[in-house]
Amino acid sequence: MKTETDKAKAMLDGMSKDIPAGTQSLLVNGQALAVKQIVATLTAYLALATANAAAKVQAHQAVQALHQQTPQIRAFIVDLAAALRGLLGKGNPVLANFGIAVRTRKATPAKVKAAAAAKAKATRDAKRPQAPAPQAGPAEPGVPANGK
Numbered sequence: 814m815k816t817e818t819d820k821a822k823a824m825l826d827g828m829s830k831d832i833p834a835g836t837q838s839l840l841v842n843g844q845a846l847a848v849k850q851i852v853a854t855l856t857a858y859l860a861l862a863t864a865n866a867a868a869k870v871q872a873h874q875a876v877q878a879l880h881q882q883t884p885q886i887r888a889f890i891v892d893l894a895a896a897l898r899g900l901l902g903k904g905n906p907v908l909a910n911f912g913i914a915v916r917t918r919k920a921t922p923a924k925v926k927a928a929a930a931a932k933a934k935a936t937r938d939a940k941r942p943q944a945p946a947p948q949a950g951p952a953e954p955g956v957p958a959n960g961k
Contacts, residue, residue, distance in 0.1 A: 818862040825855040 815823075828851055838845045846854075894913050901907055908915050 818859065821855050821858050821862070825852065825859065828852050828855065 828848065832848060836848060838847045839851065840846075841851070894911070897908060897911055897913060904915060904917055906915055
């Protein structure tokens with residue numbers, strides 16, 4: 814499948830080689846265009862296409878270079894963040910200026926604390942060994958407990 818660039822190249826080649834001698838203009842889309850103007854239009858388009866292709870190659874190379882550097886910079890950023898936390902303190906709000914999230918503990922609500930304390934007490938009560946029930950011993954010494 815031919816691209817527009819391929820078609821434009823073929824048209825330019827044809828305009829320079831195969832157009833009958835003495836042809837001054839062509840009727841294109843209802844407009845009389847000079848052969849020089851047609852060649853200039855095709856040449857300008859091909860220059861843009863060439864520049865676009867070169868830019869695509871450069872962009873592709875830049876993206877590849879970026880992808881190659883990403884693991885190293887990711888590790889560097891993690892190490893730098895750890896160093897800044899060590900220098901400034903892990904709860905210091907200034908860390909936000911470096912793009913580092915400040916980890917602060919939220920206070921536990923009183924209701925949650927009370928529920929946790931009640932649950933812990935219930936667990937302790939459930940697991941606490943119960944005093945053994947008194948066993949019926951012999952009423953008189955030498956008499957078996959079951960009465961037989």
